[in-house]
Amino acid sequence: MNDMIRKEYAMSKEKTAPSRRQFLTSAAALGAGAVVATAAKAADPDPLITEVQDWATGLGDGVDATPYGLPIKFEDDVIRRNVEWLTADTISSINFTPIHALDGTITPAGCAFERHHSGAIELAKDDYRLMINGLVDKPLVFTYDDLERFPRENHVYFCECAANTGMEWAGAQLNGAQFTHGMIHNMEYSGVPLRTLLAEAGLDAAGDFKDKWVYVEGADASSNGRSIPMEKAMDDVLVAFKANGEALRKEHGYPARLVVPGWEGNMWVKWLRRIEVMDAPVQSREETSKYTDTLADGTSRKWTWVMDAKSVVTSPSPQAPIKHGHGPVVITGMAWSGHGKIARVDVSKDGGMTWETARLANPGDDKALVRFYLDTAWEGEEWLLQSRAIDETGYVQPTKAQLRAVRGLNSIYHNNCIQTWHVKANGEAENVEVS
Amino acid sequence: MNDMIRKEYAMSKEKTAPSRRQFLTSAAALGAGAVVATAAKAADPDPLITEVQDWATGLGDGVDATPYGLPIKFEDDVIRRNVEWLTADTISSINFTPIHALDGTITPAGCAFERHHSGAIELAKDDYRLMINGLVDKPLVFTYDDLERFPRENHVYFCECAANTGMEWAGAQLNGAQFTHGMIHNMEYSGVPLRTLLAEAGLDAAGDFKDKWVYVEGADASSNGRSIPMEKAMDDVLVAFKANGEALRKEHGYPARLVVPGWEGNMWVKWLRRIEVMDAPVQSREETSKYTDTLADGTSRKWTWVMDAKSVVTSPSPQAPIKHGHGPVVITGMAWSGHGKIARVDVSKDGGMTWETARLANPGDDKALVRFYLDTAWEGEEWLLQSRAIDETGYVQPTKAQLRAVRGLNSIYHNNCIQTWHVKANGEAENVEVS
Numbered sequence: 122m123n124d125m126i127r128k129e130y131a132m133s134k135e136k137t138a139p140s141r142r143q144f145l146t147s148a149a150a151l152g153a154g155a156v157v158a159t160a161a162k163a164a165d166p167d168p169l170i171t172e173v174q175d176w177a178t179g180l181g182d183g184v185d186a187t188p189y190g191l192p193i194k195f196e197d198d199v200i201r202r203n204v205e206w207l208t209a210d211t212i213s214s215i216n217f218t219p220i221h222a223l224d225g226t227i228t229p230a231g232c233a234f235e236r237h238h239s240g241a242i243e244l245a246k247d248d249y250r251l252m253i254n255g256l257v258d259k260p261l262v263f264t265y266d267d268l269e270r271f272p273r274e275n276h277v278y279f280c281e282c283a284a285n286t287g288m289e290w291a292g293a294q295l296n297g298a299q300f301t302h303g304m305i306h307n308m309e310y311s312g313v314p315l316r317t318l319l320a321e322a323g324l325d326a327a328g329d330f331k332d333k334w335v336y337v338e339g340a341d342a343s344s345n346g347r348s349i350p351m352e353k354a355m356d357d358v359l360v361a362f363k364a365n366g367e368a369l370r371k372e373h374g375y376p377a378r379l380v381v382p383g384w385e386g387n388m389w390v391k392w393l394r395r396i397e398v399m400d401a402p403v404q405s406r407e408e409t410s411k412y413t414d415t416l417a418d419g420t421s422r423k424w425t426w427v428m429d430a431k432s433v434v435t436s437p438s439p440q441a442p443i444k445h446g447h448g449p450v451v452i453t454g455m456a457w458s459g460h461g462k463i464a465r466v467d468v469s470k471d472g473g474m475t476w477e478t479a480r481l482a483n484p485g486d487d488k489a490l491v492r493f494y495l496d497t498a499w500e501g502e503e504w505l506l507q508s509r510a511i512d513e514t515g516y517v518q519p520t521k522a523q524l525r526a527v528r529g530l531n532s533i534y535h536n537n538c539i540q541t542w543h544v545k546a547n548g549e550a551e552n553v554e555v556s
Numbered sequence: 557m558n559d560m561i562r563k564e565y566a567m568s569k570e571k572t573a574p575s576r577r578q579f580l581t582s583a584a585a586l587g588a589g590a591v592v593a594t595a596a597k598a599a600d601p602d603p604l605i606t607e608v609q610d611w612a613t614g615l616g617d618g619v620d621a622t623p624y625g626l627p628i629k630f631e632d633d634v635i636r637r638n639v640e641w642l643t644a645d646t647i648s649s650i651n652f653t654p655i656h657a658l659d660g661t662i663t664p665a666g667c668a669f670e671r672h673h674s675g676a677i678e679l680a681k682d683d684y685r686l687m688i689n690g691l692v693d694k695p696l697v698f699t700y701d702d703l704e705r706f707p708r709e710n711h712v713y714f715c716e717c718a719a720n721t722g723m724e725w726a727g728a729q730l731n732g733a734q735f736t737h738g739m740i741h742n743m744e745y746s747g748v749p750l751r752t753l754l755a756e757a758g759l760d761a762a763g764d765f766k767d768k769w770v771y772v773e774g775a776d777a778s779s780n781g782r783s784i785p786m787e788k789a790m791d792d793v794l795v796a797f798k799a800n801g802e803a804l805r806k807e808h809g810y811p812a813r814l815v816v817p818g819w820e821g822n823m824w825v826k827w828l829r830r831i832e833v834m835d836a837p838v839q840s841r842e843e844t845s846k847y848t849d850t851l852a853d854g855t856s857r858k859w860t861w862v863m864d865a866k867s868v869v870t871s872p873s874p875q876a877p878i879k880h881g882h883g884p885v886v887i888t889g890m891a892w893s894g895h896g897k898i899a900r901v902d903v904s905k906d907g908g909m910t911w912e913t914a915r916l917a918n919p920g921d922d923k924a925l926v927r928f929y930l931d932t933a934w935e936g937e938e939w940l941l942q943s944r945a946i947d948e949t950g951y952v953q954p955t956k957a958q959l960r961a962v963r964g965l966n967s968i969y970h971n972n973c974i975q976t977w978h979v980k981a982n983g984e985a986e987n988v989e990v991s
Contacts, residue, residue, distance in 0.1 A: 201625075366664055
């Protein structure tokens with residue numbers, strides 16, 4: 122410790138007014154150098170520096186306080202939220218990840234979005250069974266313990282609901298990145314490749330999979346079921362039992378769910394109970410009436426499984442306004458593509474007229490979220506803030522106008538258009554649309 | 557759905573005994589193919605397959621059930637635990653990550669170990685100040701909002717307490733990987749490089765840092781403080797405010813902590829309040845009386861900051877016995893090195909006589925946990941199970957005998973020796989030592 126600080130410590134113990142006054146003078150000099158030329162929020166002299174605080178003298182919580190911890194109370198608004206008017210009941214509903222308040226790429230399980238078709242069920246490991254049947258040599262039933270005996274893999278993948286941003290087709294609707302883009306999470310999954318389990322059932326890994334499908338089905342009352350082409354099933358699909366290192370949460374399919382990297386979230390069947398090998402797709406409700414893209418002429422495009430490249434600025438955004446005044450500001454957001462890695466993200470402040478290349482925090486994993494930053498400054502001017510993702514295939518995230526030109530206005534699903542936030546002179550942001 | 561399954565659905569709705577009996581016969585054929593030649597745990601025919609279960613008909617929880625979620629009740633033993641006899645009180649104590657029950661590499665914040673010197677304090681963002689003083693051109697005081705205005709980085713790093721495995725110096729003590737090796741976590745940190753903040757205070761990034769140090773200090777009553785050589789401070793140290801995407805937990809230093817990649821956990825100062833640039837180390841309590849390595853001759857080795865390469869088998873282990881009978885089994889564990897990436901992990905079943913190369917789940921990040929697997933079989937023989945990490949510098953994790961030969965028996969800290977689990981004929985495992 123240098124002399125000044127040593128003196129302060131001594132003084133604060135003595136609690137003598139003259140000594141403290143003396144220190145205040147020094148601290149004022151410190152405060153004068155306030156960082157990044159912002160309007161100082163701290164009073165000057167600042168009692169939070171010059172006075173000894175309760176937390177610096179009293180004892181805090183011991184290690185038995187929270188055997189399994191939760192966020193601190195000051196963060197209790199960083200939670201999953203639903204939109205009441207969006208669905209009639211919460212059982213078959215959706216809530217949204219608070220992406221406006223997160224950074225990095227990993228989504229903590231506690232605030233990762235949920236989508237249920239008949240509610241989150243409670244299924245114990247001992248009661249868990251997974252059947253593989255249909256066109257296989259040996260129909261099999263696996264217990265949970267069985268699954269843990271096969272070679273495992275670990276991968277970070279994003280899971281995005283096909284309906285993410287679905288309310289925005291008709292116009293700017295929901296005022297917050299959590300609600301426009303929060304049906305996504307990004308977790309590290311541990312599980313057994315589906316191809317391993319199919320091989321155990323006698324499926325020939327070197328076989329001809331043309332026109333072969335698997336039908337995957339959940340154990341909940343909705344029997345959520347989807348057809349997956351065998352090429353994908355034998356590629357990177359996992360039967361996963363852990364996310365971010367720990368057992369899946371109840372609401373994410375405990376004890377085992379399907380992970381279908383890069384493909385729409387509805388196919389990531391939770392509480393997975395059955396996999397049937399077939400020579401045709403089932404044409405289930407969830408792949409005909411739902412999760413298809415109704416075009417302008419009223420016909421529906423189906424088998425649109427892959428989530429195209431997409432991005433969104435998470436801060437500033439309606440729930441994360443600029444509060445710190447003019448000067449340096451970090452624009453941040455996330456980008457992802459079901460086709461592979463993100464190659465580049467651009468940011469526009471003028472509604473897409475001009476673009477700056479954002480900084481990617483890391484090269485990013487295949488079919489996983491990547492975090493981008495634009496380290497810039499704001500002097501109170503109005504912004505029409507956008508981000509645009511380009512993936513390794515060269516695909517460029519489209520504008521809403523481009524998407525509508527191809528798809529019309531009848532869609533709900535697969536809206537990966539460029540999002541615009543109007544940042545106003547007071548630092549607040551609003552969901553808007555630019556032509 | 558194939559015919560058999562369709563029939564079963566119809567039958568289960570009719571609930572007519574003859575129909576069900578008919579299905580049971582088919583299901584028995586399915587069950588006969590039971591996977592991986594294990595002693596089948598499921599009854600055959602198995603009502604969990606042949607009967608319609610409550611969770612397949614009733615409604616589950618809606619999305620409002622848990623705005624911020626916790627693990628399912630069946631996993632309520634996967635928690636941080638302390639060891640009562642280890643310390644007199646929980647305020648200045650330690651708890652341990654349940655590594656025996658985790659997989660992958662990310663540690664969920666909720667079960668990531670804690671070490672407090674005077675308890676976990678509650679410090680709101682608005683009350684947070686970070687001072688940089690000492691040998692700088694412009695002493696500065698940052699508010700929390702200020703920190704968010706600087707360019708950020710994201711990295712996954714392990715944080716290991718120097719005392720991890722410390723109880724094992726004298727012999728095999730604690731019967732569980734959670735207790736022998738659980739003072740470690742691995743999270744994705746988001747924060748501002750310390751060099752950026754030092755530059756803001758006028759430190760010349762191109763300067764000569766020989767004999768320059770920073771002293772970093774926490775805001776809690778312990779004033780936990782450590783000296784860090786300037787080369788490290790200007791290299792990869794972060795002032796972090798998020799872990800795994802969300803705000804730091806209270807017990808991990810909310811709202812901001814230091815991240816000192818690869819170096820002992822005590823230097824990762826929580827509730828960081830002050831950074832002083834000095835021309836000598838402080839020789840604080842935590843770097844003289846504590847966190848030094850007392851050798852056989854009674855002298856203490858200091859400045860042993862880097863955590864050497866280390867690994868441990870997490871399953872099977874005393875808290876994670878083999879329960880599923882003979883046949884295929886996955887041996888898994890984790891490895892890490894403060895010097896960089898892990899190059900290889902070997903596993904021995906015979907106490908180090910012979911070794912097999914384990915499979916790394918991923919190439920792994922610099923100074924981060926890597927997950928390893930050995931996909932093998934067990935027929936009830938006794939194992940002396942070990943793992944041995946080799947990092948990219950060529951350093952090989954030592955045996956306990958090798959470590960004792962150099963360091964004697966007086967140490968508490970920096971025990972990175974090879975751990976042995978004795979796996980018995982009944983599948984249970986015990987902490988033992990091999991000579």
